Amino acid sequence: MKFTAEQIAEVLEGTIVGNPEAEVSELSKIEEGHSSSLTFLSNPKYTHYIYTTNAAICIVNEDFEPEKEISATLIKVKDARNSFSKLLEYYNQVKMSKTGIENPSYIASTASHGENIYIGAFAYIGENVTIGNNVKIYPNAYVGDNSKLGDNVIVFAGAKIYSETIIGNNCVIHGGAIVGADGFGFAPNEKGEYDKVPQIGNVIIEDNVDVGAGTSIDRATLGSTVIRKGVKLDNQIQIAHNVEIGEHTVIAAQTGVAGSTKIGKNCIIGGQVGIVGHITIGDRVRIQAQSGIGRNVKDDEALQGSPALGYNDFNKSYVHFKNLPNSIKTLHNIEKKLNTNG
Secondary structure, eight states: OOHHHHHHHHTOEEEESSSSSEEEEEEOGGGOOOTTEEEEEEEEGGGGGGGGGOSSSEETTTOOSSSSSSSSSSEEESOOOHHHHHHHHHHHHTOOOOOEEOOOOOEEETTEEEEEESSOTTOOOOOOOOOOOOEEEEETTTTOOEEETTTTTTEETOEEEEEEEEEEETTTEOOOOOOEEEEOEEOOOSOOOEEEEEOOOOOOOOOOEEEEETTTTOOOOEEEEEEEEOOOSSSSSSSOOTEEOOOOOOOOOEEEEOOOOOEEETOOEOOOOOOOOOEOTTTTTTETOOOOOSOBBBBEEEEEETTTEHHHHHHHHHHHHHHHHHHHHHHHHHHHHHHHOO
């Protein structure tokens, strides 16, 4: 897929300096540019690369004035970084503009869908599924019975949406994610064995949620596991049954949240964090990577460590952790002197 400088300038409302017919088919870093790539310059630290880059087209700020000859065609815009991001979004939309229903795929006769959809080969759409407009379901994806997908949803290849799941508008479910699998519910019996507790709830994902590759969101035992609007989940996260995650909270990879925990709005949770079940985490909480959370957390707390301490307390304590061997050695020397003098 090729684009000319003229086409790109039109999208970005920019001004061309150079050849309007220059063509590109790839995006690159400025230092790695080549004859068919488009790049950008916004950080002054990288200015020297613009004189040596082999990129065909470079997006620059409108106040940029070269000090020597440049081989690339320039597109001048108000903000090069924002314009490049806008172009990435546009490129992604063009790249993912597939429509139609590929064969072989299975769509139950009781399922319904809106306009301008794409269903890839070997996808499965179950009974009574409702699919909105502009939805894309990639090959080998599964959407279970009685599920509902809103408008502009993307379900990437290999993702599994179990039955009764409700997904809002503008959501992205990445490949390998599993939404709606049974929660980890087992009860010991008199023989010391574990009997399965039926998980008859569902998962509700509100609008504008991203679910990363390989992430699992378990269905509720009763009621719903709820992911509120604007939540962003990284890859390989475990969200257990009956968890609720508040609006616009972001969680990094390999974090696990145990059952029935409630997480507030606008929280930032680092990677490999472990959160126990049946607790409440307030709004705007910040949890550093690899922390262990075993208690309720108030609004606006910042935590680190396992078990987690207040962020500032942890940093102060860490100074002593590092010096602990020397402190012990000093203590032994004092004890030795005291014993000798005694």
